[in-house]
Amino acid sequence: MAQRVGVLGAGFTAFAGRRDDVRLEELIFEAAAAALADAGITRADIGTVVMAGADQLDGRSISSMMAAGPAGAYLKDEIRTTSEGTYAAILACLRILSGEYEVALAITWSKTSEGPYDLISNLSYDPFWLRPLAFNDIVESAVVSSSYQSSTTLLAEAAPAVVVKNRSHGSANPRAYLRAPVTREAILASPYIAYPIRKAEVPQPCDGAVALVLASEGRTLEAKRAPVWIQGFGWGTGNYTYGRGVAAELPGLRAAATKAYAMAGVTQPASEIDFAELYDGTPFDELFAYEALGLAPQGGSARSALQGDFLDGGRCPVNVSGGAQSTNLRFAAGMMRIVEAYLQLSGRAGPIQLAAPHQGLAQGGSTYPAQGHAVFVLRNY
Amino acid sequence: MNQKEQTEAPLIHSGEWKIHYDYAVGETATQFFLRLRDQGKIAGKKCPSCQGVLVPPRAFCERCFVQTEEWVDVGPEGTIEAFTIVYEPFDGLPEPPYAVAYVTLDGATTAMANFVRALDLSDPEVAARQLAVGNRVEAVFADAREGAVTDFYYRLM
Amino acid sequence: MPTKTAIVGVGQTDYRFKRTDVTIQELAVEASRKALEHAGMTLADIDAFVIGVAPDALLGINAVDRWIGEALGVAPRPLLRVNTGGTTGAAAAQAGYAHVASGVAQRVLVVAADKVSESPDAQWVLNTAMDPIYEKSVALNAINMCSLQAVRQMDQYHVTEKQLASVAVRSRKNAQINPHAHLRAPISLEDVLASRYVCWPLKLLDCCPRSSGACAVVMASERVVRKEHSRAAWIRGMGATSNTIYMGDKMGPGRDVDHADWDELAMAAARAYRQAGITDPVHEIDVAEIYAPFTCTEIAAVEALGFANKGMGGVMSEQGMFEMGGAVPVNPSGGVLNANPISATALVRIAEAALQVMGDAGDRQVPGAQRAVATGIGGTLQFHTCMVLANDA
Numbered sequence: 068m069a070q071r072v073g074v075l076g077a078g079f080t081a082f083a084g085r086r087d088d089v090r091l092e093e094l095i096f097e098a099a100a101a102a103l104a105d106a107g108i109t110r111a112d113i114g115t116v117v118m119a120g121a122d123q124l125d126g127r128s129i130s131s132m133m134a135a136g137p138a139g140a141y142l143k144d145e146i147r148t149t150s151e152g153t154y155a156a157i158l159a160c161l162r163i164l165s166g167e168y169e170v171a172l173a174i175t176w177s178k179t180s181e182g183p184y185d186l187i188s189n190l191s192y193d194p195f196w197l198r199p200l201a202f203n204d205i206v207e208s209a210v211v212s213s214s215y216q217s218s219t220t221l222l223a224e225a226a227p228a229v230v231v232k233n234r235s236h237g238s239a240n241p242r243a244y245l246r247a248p249v250t251r252e253a254i255l256a257s258p259y260i261a262y263p264i265r266k267a268e269v270p271q272p273c274d275g276a277v278a279l280v281l282a283s284e285g286r287t288l289e290a291k292r293a294p295v296w297i298q299g300f301g302w303g304t305g306n307y308t309y310g311r312g313v314a315a316e317l318p319g320l321r322a323a324a325t326k327a328y329a330m331a332g333v334t335q336p337a338s339e340i341d342f343a344e345l346y347d348g349t350p351f352d353e354l355f356a357y358e359a360l361g362l363a364p365q366g367g368s369a370r371s372a373l374q375g376d377f378l379d380g381g382r383c384p385v386n387v388s389g390g391a392q393s394t395n396l397r398f399a400a401g402m403m404r405i406v407e408a409y410l411q412l413s414g415r416a417g418p419i420q421l422a423a424p425h426q427g428l429a430q431g432g433s434t435y436p437a438q439g440h441a442v443f444v445l446r447n448y
Numbered sequence: 449m450n451q452k453e454q455t456e457a458p459l460i461h462s463g464e465w466k467i468h469y470d471y472a473v474g475e476t477a478t479q480f481f482l483r484l485r486d487q488g489k490i491a492g493k494k495c496p497s498c499q500g501v502l503v504p505p506r507a508f509c510e511r512c513f514v515q516t517e518e519w520v521d522v523g524p525e526g527t528i529e530a531f532t533i534v535y536e537p538f539d540g541l542p543e544p545p546y547a548v549a550y551v552t553l554d555g556a557t558t559a560m561a562n563f564v565r566a567l568d569l570s571d572p573e574v575a576a577r578q579l580a581v582g583n584r585v586e587a588v589f590a591d592a593r594e595g596a597v598t599d600f601y602y603r604l605m
Numbered sequence: 606m607p608t609k610t611a612i613v614g615v616g617q618t619d620y621r622f623k624r625t626d627v628t629i630q631e632l633a634v635e636a637s638r639k640a641l642e643h644a645g646m647t648l649a650d651i652d653a654f655v656i657g658v659a660p661d662a663l664l665g666i667n668a669v670d671r672w673i674g675e676a677l678g679v680a681p682r683p684l685l686r687v688n689t690g691g692t693t694g695a696a697a698a699q700a701g702y703a704h705v706a707s708g709v710a711q712r713v714l715v716v717a718a719d720k721v722s723e724s725p726d727a728q729w730v731l732n733t734a735m736d737p738i739y740e741k742s743v744a745l746n747a748i749n750m751c752s753l754q755a756v757r758q759m760d761q762y763h764v765t766e767k768q769l770a771s772v773a774v775r776s777r778k779n780a781q782i783n784p785h786a787h788l789r790a791p792i793s794l795e796d797v798l799a800s801r802y803v804c805w806p807l808k809l810l811d812c813c814p815r816s817s818g819a820c821a822v823v824m825a826s827e828r829v830v831r832k833e834h835s836r837a838a839w840i841r842g843m844g845a846t847s848n849t850i851y852m853g854d855k856m857g858p859g860r861d862v863d864h865a866d867w868d869e870l871a872m873a874a875a876r877a878y879r880q881a882g883i884t885d886p887v888h889e890i891d892v893a894e895i896y897a898p899f900t901c902t903e904i905a906a907v908e909a910l911g912f913a914n915k916g917m918g919g920v921m922s923e924q925g926m927f928e929m930g931g932a933v934p935v936n937p938s939g940g941v942l943n944a945n946p947i948s949a950t951a952l953v954r955i956a957e958a959a960l961q962v963m964g965d966a967g968d969r970q971v972p973g974a975q976r977a978v979a980t981g982i983g984g985t986l987q988f989h990t991c992m993v994l995a996n997d998a
Contacts, residue, residue, distance in 0.1 A: 070708075090474035090738060093507045100513065110513040116847070122688065123667050126469040128660035128734040129690035132984040135847045136510035142861065142869065145847035145988070146696050149661075149688045150670070158685065158700060164707035166607035167843075182469045191667035194463055195628075304684040307675035322681035439671070439684065458625045463665055473738045500859040504739040510849050511861065529856035530864060532752035533805040534744070539726035541744045548743055550753065550853045557859030558851065561743045572805050581760040598742050 072160045072297040073287025074413075074445070075170070075280040076106025077406040082244040082394055085180040086274040091125060095176050096137035098276035102172060103139070106280035107291065113280075114168035116140035118147040119155035119175040123187045124398055138174050138278075152177075152277070153401035153431025153441040157302050159281045169286045176276035177399040184272070184397070196308070204348070204433075205269060209261035211438075212351040215315040217366035222354065223263060225369035227254040229350035230268050230392055232372075236379055237389020240419045242407075244273040244394045264349050270395040277402040279409070295412045298426075298446040299333065301326025305438030315351075320359040320432070320440040328361075331444035333426075336361040340383060341424040342411060344404035346432030346440070347390040348397075356430060357385075360442070379419070387411075387419050401431020405443055412447040476507040479519070481595035488589040490600070492556050494518040500557035504597075523553035524587040525605065530559070531579045533569055545569040551585055551602055562587075565601045578604060607706040609998050611830050611837035612959040614644025614823035620787040620816040620944035623722045629664060630676040633718040636819035636949075637677060640714065643965075644823040645833065651823075652710035654679050657697030657717035658948045659688035659983075662730045664720060673718065683710075690734070691896065692845070693717060694820065694952025695981030695990035701824045702840050711826045717949035718819035727815050727947070734984070736850060747898070748812060750852060750985050752804040755901035757856070757865035759806065761916070766806055768919030769900040770797035773810050773942055775928055776903075780939025782968040787816045787944040813898040818946040820953045827998065838959035838977075842883070842993035844876030852985050867902075870909035870980060870989040878911075881993040883976070886911040890993075891974040892934050892961045893927075894954040896982045898941045906980055907935065910991075929971070937961070937969040951981030955992055962996040 078101025080086070080094055089097065103109060116138050120130045127133050131147035138145070146162075148154040152175035159171035188203035215222055231251050237243040249267065257267035287294045303322030305314065312318055324336070333339050343362060347353040354372060357363035362383055363371040371377065377385035386392070388407035391400040408429040410416040425448055431441040473481065476493065483489050492503035497512035501520050508515050531549035534541075547569060550559035564585065569575045585602040593599040616639025618624075624632060633656075641647060654677060656670040666672065670686035689696040694717040701715040721727055728746040735741045758764040774794050780786035792810060800809040830837045846869040848855070848862060855864040862868040874886075883889045893910060897903030904918035912933050913921040921927065927935035936942075938957045941950055958977035960966040966974075975997070981990035 085472070087472040088475055089507070090472055090477060093474050093476070096508045100508075103513075121667070122661045123467060126467075126471060127737060128662050128730055129688065129984065131689055132734055132850045132987065133736060135984075135987070136849045136851075137508065139513060140847040141510040141513075141849060142872070143847060144845045145689075146687065146699065146845065147689050148685055148700070149668075150684070150686045154685055158703065161700070161703035161707045161709060164709065165703045166706065167703065178472075181471055182467060187467065187667065190465060190467075190665075191671075193630075193669075193672045194461060194666060302683045302685070303681045304671070304674055304679050306680045307671055311680070318681035322683075326683075460625065465662065465665060469737075471737050477738050498859070503853075510854075529853070530753040530756045532749045532756065532807075533802070534749055535801065535805065536748075536803040538728040538732075538744075538746060540729035541732060541746070546744065548745065548749060550856050552853075552857040556857060558857040559853035561740055561745060561853060563743060572802050576805055581756060596742065597739055 070164055071284055072163050073282045073284060074295045074297065074409050075282050075287060075290050076102055077279050077409055078102025078105050079277045079403065079406060080275045082273045082275040084271065084273055086178065091178050092133055092137040094178055094276045095134050095174065098278040099137065099139045099172060099174055102278035102280050110139050112170050113139055113143060113172050115144040115162055115171045117155045117159040117162065117171055117173045119152045120147060121149045121398055123190060124179055124182065126182050139172050151401060151431050151433040151439050152399040153405060156279060156402065156405060157300060157441050160297055160300055163281060163283050170280065170282045172278060172280055174276065174278040175399045175402045177397045178274045179272055179397050180274050205264060206261050208349045208351055209264050211314040212263055214313050216313055218369065221369035225354055225372040226268060226350040227251050228372055229353050230254055232378055233347060233386045233390040233392035236387045237393025240389050240393065241417055243389040245270060268350050270392045272395045272397050275396050275399060277399045277406055279405060292413065295409050296446050297443055299327040299331025299444040300442065302441040315355050317355050317359040317438060319438045320356060323440045323442040324360050327442040327444050333444060339426060340428050341426050342384045342387060342421055343428040344388060344408045345385055345430045346401055347386060347392050352432060360428065384421060387421060404431060405429040408445050412445055474507065476505050480505050484599050485593040485595035489521050490523045490553060490587060491519050492522050494520050501555060502558055503553055503556040503560050520555060522555040526551040526553035526585055528579060528581055528583045528585060530581060533572060533575055547579060549579060549602055562597065563601045566603045608708050609827035609839065610702050610705040610824055611839045612822045613825045613830060613834045613837050614640040615956045615959055616640030616643060616821045617785050617953065617956060618818045619785050620818035620946055622816065624720060624817040629669060629718055629720050630673050632720065632819045633673045633716050634676050636821040637714060637716050640821035640823050646712065646823060648678055651712050651714045653683040653704050653713050655697045655701045655713060655715045656684065656686045657693040657952060658686065659690050659693040660730065660734065662733065663724045663727060663947060665723060689983050689988055691947065691983030692951050692981035692988040692990050693948050694950055695955060695992065698822065698952055698955050698992065699843055699845065699990065705824050705826050711829050713824045714821060715824065715952065716819065716821040717952045719946040719948040720817040721815040721947055722817055748807065749804040751899040751902060752807050753852060754864055754905065754986060755806050757863065758901055758904065761865050764904060764919040766798060768923050769811055770794050771923045772900040772903045773797045776936055776940045776942040779929065779937050779969065780943035783938045786939040787814050807899055811900040813941050813945040816944045816946040818949060820949040820956050822952065822956050822959065836963050838962045838994040839998045840992060841995045842877035842880030843991060844873030845990045846872045848987040850985050850987055866915065867905040867909040867989060870906060870991060873989045873991040874910050877991040877993045881995065883993065887932055890933060890976050890978050892937060892971040892977045894938060894957045894979045895935055896941055896951050896954050896980050898945055902982065910978060934971050937966065937971060951990065954979040954981065958994045962994050
């Protein structure tokens, strides 16, 4: 692909278990204003506002009605996707590459402290086949895990290791919501909530909003800060029902990665990707992603994880930010992965800054129902 | 099973969504509702950039994209900007007829919606004339207030 | 340079109050199949899917796009859902355009579907779209927010109930030649004026029905069109403008835009017209498909699109300017007043406009139509979209 999209800046709110000090719209404004300030531009510079939000999570039907103004779209072009937080970035990239807009604000949010998340997750399933079976995102992750074709013994050993890794990483990240590390023993002592997922493997959620300012290549080169590029992106969809292929192979994520790598010219991800920020709503999601993204050999996720390949300082550090395990923004968790990858590549990651990374990967994912995944390859040259 | 064994009309499965939310109203609206509840006053917030007095109050101005700071009391009298009289029953909404109006309270830059009460709505044309755009109303406050928009209503002057 | 993009296939179900014979999945598939057939493609040819559904609560299924996607055999391909209220179908089309124009996809299926009749009362659901803290308890919904517009039109421009009624009568006349339309029985001016008030000044026949149905379009890149298609509806211009949810901000002395008017649509149209090289819409636009769920909204729209001066839309409607055979035929399909499958409605406008410039509109064809405009409206009359389609690239 001849063209690419630049990242001009990022903004995010304070994260807390409950942000009762603000109504949802004020939370959105907080992130949008922060992103504009970080990019050094004003609302007047924005061509389009691309939002991602989900009605039932927001407690508002057509929640973009309320959100458009605080997101900066007053008398501007605006659109909303509901697929998952990072899909706002996907759609913003498409709109910029189509030549329609020079600068886009992509924004998403999650304030699930106000509603019954598990119930809403269940209502996302069709009313006839899966909803009556009490499916929700955790149950689906568990069912997907059961389809893994390689050693499930090793997988069970690696899952808590992923949580320990991410929480340890997060303890050094001033942006993370949960800063206390956890031990393998504490995880193994926690009960299963949906086998093989343990309670301590599903992080406490927090409220927050996250925004990115994206721009055309020409517009990015005008900016004062050294550019970071979205060099490639892709998105894909899994199967809604099981029995078609192996769910744990994450066919949607593989398709997304194939597209993103092709666009970015990445042929050997394991050696060309310096670090990754992956969807880790449960450790199993992260483990399966290693293989789907080509960061570990097929069937080798657990072994790679256990030998420390993805630790800070390892072969390909994954979630040095602490991931969603440390900052579970639910719907907006993926967008924060892009922000953390962006901060790394612009040398502004603070205490968790990696030494001179050049190319990183960020992934947004949602498990329910049918996997939806987005992959971004970011580069600073 | 035969190709077409169905002998009844297609089945309907009933379902109901009962999703409870606890909406955080935030610090700005909290102040508005406390002032309404405890003092029977309606307040707006002023945009430091365009000087507009936003009623109901917003923590930020969508146009200027800055936070609002200053509180300004408005009303209790105001001018009708638009209205409707609802004659059709809608599920989950009040029994008709009822009138709703947007009113620019004196001192405000924007109009705020509320019910218009103490008005005979039985003849649409007569009621509509009384509610004409530009007519004056006053906010009437309930004796027992709970900190909600419905703590007051509009009444023709 | 963006890739030139065109609509090469259109599919619609009939719009009816209830479709108890199918699920929402099957309904979306029905329209998709027709669109693919019209485009001479199969599902296997499609690179990416865009699904428009809004709001979830009308269907009672949250992430219904994924379920519909299963029936379309989407996996592992890209699927993106758009939900922007009434504009959903148009926003989905704009998203589909971005897929192709960016060069990321060659063939995209855009589909939107709704079964509004499965929720007890749409207005209850639409009330939950209002500000839950300041406005929901005042019983606002989609009908009374349009009544507020009509009241301001009457106050500022002396729009009459008879002018409003002329929109309903003309729309219904057109619906009679559209087999997909939901309401097709003839009505007279007297019928409209004698119908009961729903929300003053809007009467029953000033209002749209609630419909079930689906609409799909197939979009393709210039390379594909040149190789495989003899005719296409080229997307020549588009725009979208969003305003605040707070209708009161459009009424007080500080307003930028008046709730009586659709200046937001005028802004979106200005952009679309500029891109399409249109400077004199009355003479250069051959047909318009306008998203007007209530009679008063069409009056605001024809003014915003430059077909009539501000305040004159109602007069021009009464004088017949928008009839079939008039200066600018509006809604040959019968429009939203005669079929409103909410999620799909704005896409239906685009689909009908595309059929017109492709010459495939059947009995409702405007002879020789070369340029068409389609609009969308959503939220508290706050979201506006505009798209210009033409029979040449």
